[in-house]
Amino acid sequence: MTRENGATQTTRTEEFEELRPLLFSIAYRILGSVSEAEDAVQESWLRYETYPTRPASAKAFLSAVVTRISIDVLRSARVRRERYVGQWLPEPLLTDPYEDPARSAELADSLSMAALLLLERLSPLERAVFVLREVFGFGFPEIAPAVGRSEAACRQLAVRARGHMEAGRPRFDADRREREELAARFFDALREGDVDGLRELLAADVQLVGDGGGKAPQLARNIVGADKVARLLAAYLPQLALIDVTLGAREVNGLPGVLIRDRDGKVIGTMALDVGDGRIRAIHSVVNPDKLGHVGPVADGWALKEAMIEARRRKG
Incomplete structure (x- = not known):
């Protein structure tokens, strides 16, 4: 197994920085915490930087890594939230670094406090699958390795997550x-x-x-x-x-x-x-x-x- 040369490592750094906004946006929607999302993104970089071979797709690799880290963090965070004093709300986010003008309305809706509180009702796996599939449009072949489940299982998780979200989401529109x-x-x-x-x-x-x-x-x-x-x-x-x-x-x-x-x-x-x-x-x-x-x-x-x-x- 050969080590990457300096030029390749620079490219790897550039790839990561280009994907950082997406990685943060995935992690924040899974975790509801700015600080924890930032930590998950940083840990993803450390794993990417030291990964011995070059992944076929940096986006697929890093999205899977940040998702797995976020799932693990969320599982432990839920224990802390059960002991939280008063009503728990997500950490406020003033600027979403992931900007996609064609989907700005959908992305804004997925960021709202109401949507993030609905996501709290889902299991960590359901939440991760919903975010990857419904918010960012990942395919099930990409989602399956990210959450460590088969494609069929991910489809079932997606159906359950959509059902929970639709049941709790009020049917009100506003431009x-x-x-x-x-x-x-x-x-x-x-x-x-x-x-x-x-x-x-x-x-x-x-x-x-x-x-x-x-x-x-x-x-x-x-x-x-x-x-x-x-x-x-x-x-x-x-x-x-x-x-x-x-x-x-x-x-x-x-x-x-x-x-x-x-x-x-x-x-x-x-x-x-x-x-x-x-x-x-x-x-x-x-x-x-x-x-x-x-x-x-x-x-x-x-x-x-x-x-x-x-x-x-x-x-x-």
Whole structure:
């Protein structure tokens, strides 16, 4: 077995860098974690770099490697998530590095918090097969070695996964322009503390889901209903202005959202909107500092809460 020369190794590095966005996107959708996905991609490179022979297809080889690593990580992560304090949400992703304009809508939908939470219902193998097949269009001959099952078994896994996803996915449609317009109206009403304005934009059964992981104060773990959600948001969010907290419009997991920062620009959290049929169906808020480090320097949520209480007291 001969060693590769320097030129070939350089080509191998270039191949990996070209495929890195795809590998990360696969790993993130399987894991729901930016940090774990990045680690899976790095481990894939180490295995590729030291693989003794040149694979016939770098894409097939690396996709299989990152999938197997992600499956193993997910199996252990599920044990930790069962002990998680409060509601577990995926780590927010502000930019998906894998850009395919022809399939941007499908890729955005597969990134949403709602879709990732549905994927949590699947077994690790079902989740991996669904992501490879339904999101990235891999054929079963490529999927089978990636998950260590026969093609026939992978077809069965795909059918079960699609059934679970379709049963849980609400049948609501919204194009990008509708989402953005509705989000702009929502955040304007939010900044103004306009209960009526918020209420009319929310679906009757809207869910407000918060993830603080026990490590930061949060609005609520799970509140359901337009009136309850509107009143809670209108009462709480404008108070953040008292301590110069800002809401900056950003796409979060492929959907309209905001990045919430303190007066020093440190990250407090993210909020993402799930829109359909002209209404906001769900609001997902992540303030767990452990899930925000990849976004930027993270603020001390507890200190901010104390500052807000003091600002309210001074205001009278």
